[in-house]
Amino acid sequence: xxxxxxxxxxxxxxxxxxxxxxxxxxxxxxxxxxxxxxxxxxxxxxxxxxxxxxxxxxxxxxxxxxxxxxxxxxxxxxxxxxxxxxxxxxxxxxxxxxxxxxxxxxxxxxxxxxxxxxxxxxxxxxxxxxxxxxxxxxxxxxxxxxxxxxxxxxxxxxxxxxxxxxxxxxxxxxxxxxxxxxxxxxxxxxxxxxxxxxxxxxxxxxxxxxxxxxxxxxxxxxxxxxxxxxxxxxxxxxxxxxxxxxxxxxxxxxxxxxxxxxxxxxxxxxxxxxxxxxxxxxxxxxxxxxxxxxxxxxxxxxxxxxxxxxxxxxxxxxxxxxxxxxxxxxxxxxxxxxxxxxxxxxxxxxxxxxxxxxxxxxxxxxxxxxxxxxxxxxxxxxxxxxxxxxxxxxxxxxxxxxxxxxxxxxxxxxxxxxxxxxxxxxxxxxxxxxxxxxxxxxxxxxxxxxxxxxxxxxxxxxxxxxxxxxxxxxxxxxxxxxxxxxxxxxxxxxxxxxxxxxxxxxxxxxxxxxxxxxxxxxxxxxxxxxxxxxxxxxxxxxxxxxxxxxxxxxxxxxxxxxxxxxxxxxxxxxxxxxxxxxxxxxxxxxxxxxxxxxxxxxxxxxxxxxxxxxxxxxxxxxxxxxxxxxxxxxxxxxxxxxxxxxxxxxxxxxxxxxxxxxxxxxxxxxxxxxxxxxxxxxxxxxxxxxxxxxxxxxxxxxxxxxxxxxxxxxxxxxxxxxxxxxxxxxxxxxxxxxxxxxxxxxxxxxxxxxxxxxxxxxxxxxxxxxxxxxxxxxxxxxxxxxxxxxxxxxxxxxxxxxxxxxxxxxxxxxxxxxxxxxxxxxxxxxxxxxxxxxxxxxxxxxxxxxxxxxxxxxxxxxxxxxxxxxxxxxxxxxxxxxxxxxxx
Numbered sequence: 001x002x003x004x005x006x007x008x009x010x011x012x013x014x015x016x017x018x019x020x021x022x023x024x025x026x027x028x029x030x031x032x033x034x035x036x037x038x039x040x041x042x043x044x045x046x047x048x049x050x051x052x053x054x055x056x057x058x059x060x061x062x063x064x065x066x067x068x069x070x071x072x073x074x075x076x077x078x079x080x081x082x083x084x085x086x087x088x089x090x091x092x093x094x095x096x097x098x099x100x101x102x103x104x105x106x107x108x109x110x111x112x113x114x115x116x117x118x119x120x121x122x123x124x125x126x127x128x129x130x131x132x133x134x135x136x137x138x139x140x141x142x143x144x145x146x147x148x149x150x151x152x153x154x155x156x157x158x159x160x161x162x163x164x165x166x167x168x169x170x171x172x173x174x175x176x177x178x179x180x181x182x183x184x185x186x187x188x189x190x191x192x193x194x195x196x197x198x199x200x201x202x203x204x205x206x207x208x209x210x211x212x213x214x215x216x217x218x219x220x221x222x223x224x225x226x227x228x229x230x231x232x233x234x235x236x237x238x239x240x241x242x243x244x245x246x247x248x249x250x251x252x253x254x255x256x257x258x259x260x261x262x263x264x265x266x267x268x269x270x271x272x273x274x275x276x277x278x279x280x281x282x283x284x285x286x287x288x289x290x291x292x293x294x295x296x297x298x299x300x301x302x303x304x305x306x307x308x309x310x311x312x313x314x315x316x317x318x319x320x321x322x323x324x325x326x327x328x329x330x331x332x333x334x335x336x337x338x339x340x341x342x343x344x345x346x347x348x349x350x351x352x353x354x355x356x357x358x359x360x361x362x363x364x365x366x367x368x369x370x371x372x373x374x375x376x377x378x379x380x381x382x383x384x385x386x387x388x389x390x391x392x393x394x395x396x397x398x399x400x401x402x403x404x405x406x407x408x409x410x411x412x413x414x415x416x417x418x419x420x421x422x423x424x425x426x427x428x429x430x431x432x433x434x435x436x437x438x439x440x441x442x443x444x445x446x447x448x449x450x451x452x453x454x455x456x457x458x459x460x461x462x463x464x465x466x467x468x469x470x471x472x473x474x475x476x477x478x479x480x481x482x483x484x485x486x487x488x489x490x491x492x493x494x495x496x497x498x499x500x501x502x503x504x505x506x507x508x509x510x511x512x513x514x515x516x517x518x519x520x521x522x523x524x525x526x527x528x529x530x531x532x533x534x535x536x537x538x539x540x541x542x543x544x545x546x547x548x549x550x551x552x553x554x555x556x557x558x559x560x561x562x563x564x565x566x567x568x569x570x571x572x573x574x575x576x577x578x579x580x581x582x583x584x585x586x587x588x589x590x591x592x593x594x595x596x597x598x599x600x601x602x603x604x605x606x607x608x609x610x611x612x613x614x615x616x617x618x619x620x621x622x623x624x625x626x627x628x629x630x631x632x633x634x635x636x637x638x639x640x641x642x643x644x645x646x647x648x649x650x651x652x653x654x655x656x657x658x659x660x661x662x663x664x665x666x667x668x669x670x671x672x673x674x675x676x677x678x679x680x681x682x683x684x685x686x687x688x689x690x691x692x693x694x695x696x697x698x699x700x701x702x703x704x705x706x707x708x709x710x711x712x713x714x715x716x717x718x719x720x721x722x723x724x725x726x727x728x729x730x731x732x733x734x735x736x737x738x739x740x741x742x743x744x745x746x747x748x749x750x751x752x753x754x755x756x757x758x759x760x761x762x763x764x765x766x767x768x769x770x771x772x773x774x775x776x777x778x779x780x781x782x783x784x785x786x787x788x789x790x791x792x793x794x795x796x797x798x799x800x801x802x803x804x805x806x807x808x809x810x811x812x813x814x815x816x817x818x819x820x821x822x823x824x825x826x827x828x829x830x831x832x833x834x835x836x837x838x839x840x841x842x843x844x845x846x847x848x849x850x851x852x853x854x855x856x857x858x859x860x861x862x863x864x865x866x867x868x869x870x871x872x873x874x875x876x877x878x879x880x881x882x883x884x885x886x887x888x
Contacts, residue, residue: 133180133183133184134184136180137177137180137181137184137186140173140176140177140180141177141191141194143173144170144173144174144177144194144198145194147166147167147169147170147173148166148167148170148197148198148201150166151163151164151166151167151170151201151205152201154166155204155205155208160205160208160209161209163205163208164205164206164208164209164211167198167201167202167204167205168202170198170201170202171198171199171202174194174195174198177194178190178195192227192228196222196228196231199218199221199222200222200234202218203215203218203219203222203234203237204237206218207237207240207241212241212244212245215241216238216241219234219235219237219238219241220238222234223235223238232257232258232261232262233258233261233262233269235254235255235257235258235261236254236255236258236273236276238254239251239252239253239254239255239258239276240276242254243276243280243283246283248280248283248284251280252277252280252281255273255276255277255280256277258273259273259274259277267300267301268301271297271300271301271303274293274296274297275293275294275297275305275306275309277293278290278293278294278297278306278309279309281293282309282312282313287313287316287317288317290309290313291310291313291314291317294306294307294309294310294313295310298310298329298333302329302332302333302334303333304330304333304335304374304375304378305378307326307329307330307333307378308330308378308381308382310326310329310330311323311326311327311330311382311385311386312385314326315385315386315389318389320389320390323386323389323390324386324390324400327382327383327386327401327404328404330378330379330382331379331404331405331408331409331410332408332409333375335371335372335375336371337368337371337372343356343359343360343365344356345357375410376410376413376416379405379410379413380413380416380417380420383398383401383402383405383417383420384420384424386401387400387401387424394424394428395421395433398417398421398424401417402414402417402418402421405417415441415448415451418437418440418441418448419438419441419448419451419452419455421437422434422437422438422452422455423455425437426459431459431463434459435456435459438452438453438455438456438459439452439456440452441453449475449476449479449480450476450477450479450480450483450486451476451483453472453473453475453476453479453486454472454473454476454483454485454486454489456468456472457469457470457471457472457473457475457476457486457489457490457493458489460472461489461492461493466493466496466497469489469492469493470490470493470494472489473486473489473490473493474490476489477490482513483513484510484511484513484514484517484520485510485519487506487507487509487510487513487520488506488507488510488517488519488520488523490506491503491504491505491506491507491510491520491523491527492523494506495523495526495527500527500530500531501531503523503527504524504527504528504531507520507521507523507524507527508520508524511524516547518544518547518548521540521543521544521547522540522541522544522553522554522557524540525537525540525541525544525557526557528540529557529560529561534561534564534565537557537561538558538561538562538565541554541557541558541561542558545558550581552578552581552582552585555574555575555577555578555581556574556575556578556588558574559571559572559574559575559578559591562574563595568595568598568599571595572592572595572596575588575591575592575595576592579592584615585615586611586612586613586615586616586619586622587612587616589608589609589611589612589615590608590609590612590619590621590622592608593605593606593607593608593609593612593622593625596608597625602629605625605629606626606629609622609625609626609629610626613626613642617645618645618649620646620649620650623642623643623645623646623649624642624646626639626642627639627642627643627646627659627663630642631663631666636663636664636666636667637663637667639659639663640660640663640664643656643657643659643660643663644656644660646659647660654680654683654684654687654690657676657679657680657683658680658687658689658690660676661673661676661677661680661690661693664676665693665697670697670700670701673693673697674694674697674698674701677690677693677694677697678694681694685712685716686716686719688713688716688717688720691709691712691713691716692713694709695709695710695713
């Protein structure tokens with residue numbers, strides 16, 4: 001005990017603290033450690049660490065404990081030892097690991113701020129380096145994609161040139177992009193899809209612009225590059241280009257190469273390529289190979305187009321039995337469309353009806369209708385094609401086709417085939433069979449009956465049998481009142497009867513039933529034009545022009561209406577548009593010349609008249625205008641060719657030959673003019689104007705023939721005067737006969753006792769003369785005048801009758817007609833004058849007889865029975881034919 005040293009109370013223990021241990025390493029108390037449990041259950045441990053309170057800091061100094069000195073107990077604010085504390089005599093190195101998610105500041109009442117928002121706003125993002133190679137490559141790729149899209153959009157708008165330029169620019173940008181990647185060492189990251197898109201679009205645009213060789217070269221670059229997957233399908237495009245170039249063997253080669261590279265999983269694509277191969281064989285005339293392709297298609301996946309092409313091939317080789325089998329395959333080919341009944345509302349559910357109404361006219365239903373109409377078109381064409389070939393007669397073949405169609409899914413086409421049969425009869429000029437075929441529809445359903453009656457009405461209208469046309473138009477309207485074609489036919493039949501108001505009503509009704517009926521709008525415009533309602537007619541034709549932009553008839557009607565509205569400038573504008581559509585129409589060109597001539601623009605008028613003459617050199621009006629134009633401009637030599645052409649067209653018209661001679665005379669070629677006048681005189685010896693110019697020319701040229709032509713001129717002028725006197729006397733005789741006839745009709749009434757004094761005829765002031773007395777006075781006076789005239793003319797007739805009988809006896813028994821022609825002109829003139837005088841003197845002997853259908857108008861002669869044996873009767877009945885009296 002003596003050796004035991006007891007420490008004093010104030011003496012530090014040298015070994016104190018060595019037996020103490022840090023409670024942090026006491027795992028038995030971890031369940032009670034609140035901070036540890038919170039860190040385990042939540043993300044509390046990921047919060048910013050809290051600083052530990054160590055001894056020896058601002059609160060107190062931290063002694064450094066060694067094995068030789070006392071050391072204080074190291075503990076944190078949470079009761080855990082500091083990191084790096086010595087445990088059980090083992091020295092642990094210091095680390096940078098801090099407490100997870102808490103610090104000593106938390107014990108001092110600081111707020112919880114896990115996101116560090118109390119430190120202020122975050123610093124700005126670091127700006128991108130635009131000059132970096134990677135950024136340049138990305139910008140360039142975006143430009144290439146934009147150029148491809150712009151090229152495609154330009155093609156969709158129809159701007160082929162712009163689409164090609166954009167595709168070329170995209171190709172240039174893409175090559176620049178590849179070079180930049182190679183320079184930056186990122187060639188492994190080249191975008192192959194972008195390269196493929198650029199090349200494919202460029203090849204397509206080359207093909208669209210008909211640059212076929214460039215397109216083939218571009219497609220070859222794609223196909224030969226093994227890095228492009230499925231590039232072999234593009235051989236189909238190359239084959240299509242060869243097909244356009246009519247290089248059919250190469251087209252077949254590339255189609256087959258593409259077919260070999262497409263697996264059987266893509267059945268539809270293989271079928272389409274086989275169809276193309278068959279079409280190429282048809283183009284080459286190898287129908288047996290084409291039949292092989294189409295038969296394979298019809299056995300694997302039948303469709304309408306392949307069936308139709310198969311029929312064409314069998315028709316080309318003349319295989320009658322195979323044609324029938326192919327037609328049966330055609331009508332049994334599936335269309336792949338739904339039944340039309342699904343678009344009919346079957347329930348009263350408003351939601352269902354609304355859905356049906358919405359899909360009734362959607363693009364899918366329109367596509368189905370288009371596909372069905374195409375199938376019907378192919379069937380109708382096939383039936384019309386093979387009907388004359390599959391049987392001995394056209395009718396029998398058509399009947400077989402109708403029977404086949406009736407037993408198929410196209411039952412409604414049977415009636416249409418029957419109507420087409422009638423139309424085929426019309427094209428073969430077999431009108432009776434056509435009418436009989438159409439008449440068989442009178443007892444069928446209303447739609448077919450209306451169509452057949454419409455065709456019959458049109459047929460009879462063309463034959464100008466307007467009664468039957470009207471009857472069948474009524475029948476068509478009764479079968480289907482909303483048939484616009486029937487209403488138009490009915491309006492046409494009324495139009496030809498000039499009932500324009502009623503015709504307009506039918507045309508309006510047709511337009512109400514079908515606003516796109518252009519025939520009704522055109523006929524309505526013509527109706528308004530006939531009625532004089534020019535503004536309404538103009539509105540109709542302007543609307544029609546908006547529908548039919550290049551219709552020549554509509555433009556011509558507009559020009560005519562503006563001319564009638566006295567607006568020649570608008571008429572000229574419409575005619576100019578018209579000749580842009582039909583530049584070789586001579587009537588339109590002549591109309592333009594006429595309008596310019598009316599406006600006083602002779603040069604423009606000459607231009608269009610000349611163009612009209614160039615396209616149609618037989619229009620007399622155009623020839624006459626051109627000849628007169630050259631005469632007005634003092635170019636008579638050029639006018640001669642036009643008048644000579646008019647002479648060839650109308651050789652019996654003397655005025656054209658006179659114009660030719662006049663042109664020679666105006667141009668100073670008097671000898672040629674004289675020869676022309678002589679030719680005219682030989683052909684037309686009665687022409688006074690020709691004789692006058694002959695006398696003038698012979699006088700100016702000092703020829704001896706002047707006296708001869710002067711004598712002939714006098715004789716012709718004298719005969720002309722005699723003819724005029726005869727016409728004048730005939731008119732007076734007819735007037736006198738009409739007066740005598742009226743007098744005779746009054747004289748048929750019984751005569752009353754004549755008045756005893758003249759006072760009975762007096763009219764007292766304020767009284768009117770009674771009609772009975774006035775008529776008696778007129779009858780009595782006219783009767784005495786007629787009796788005196790009759791006595792005087794009878795005395796003259798006795799003298800002329802003796803002379804006429806003597807001349808008739810001389811001519812009848814002593815001269816033939818040929819001998820009579822050998823008499824001199826003077827003797828013939830005397831004989832003819834006597835006969836004329838005899839006829840005029842004998843006419844009042846009996847009441848005049850009207851012979852206006854045989855005689856010259858205005859001349860009434862009493863025919864004598866004895867004249868029927870005269871050879872000169874033709875000359876007397878036909879008038880004065882002086883050309884038969886001349887002997888050259």
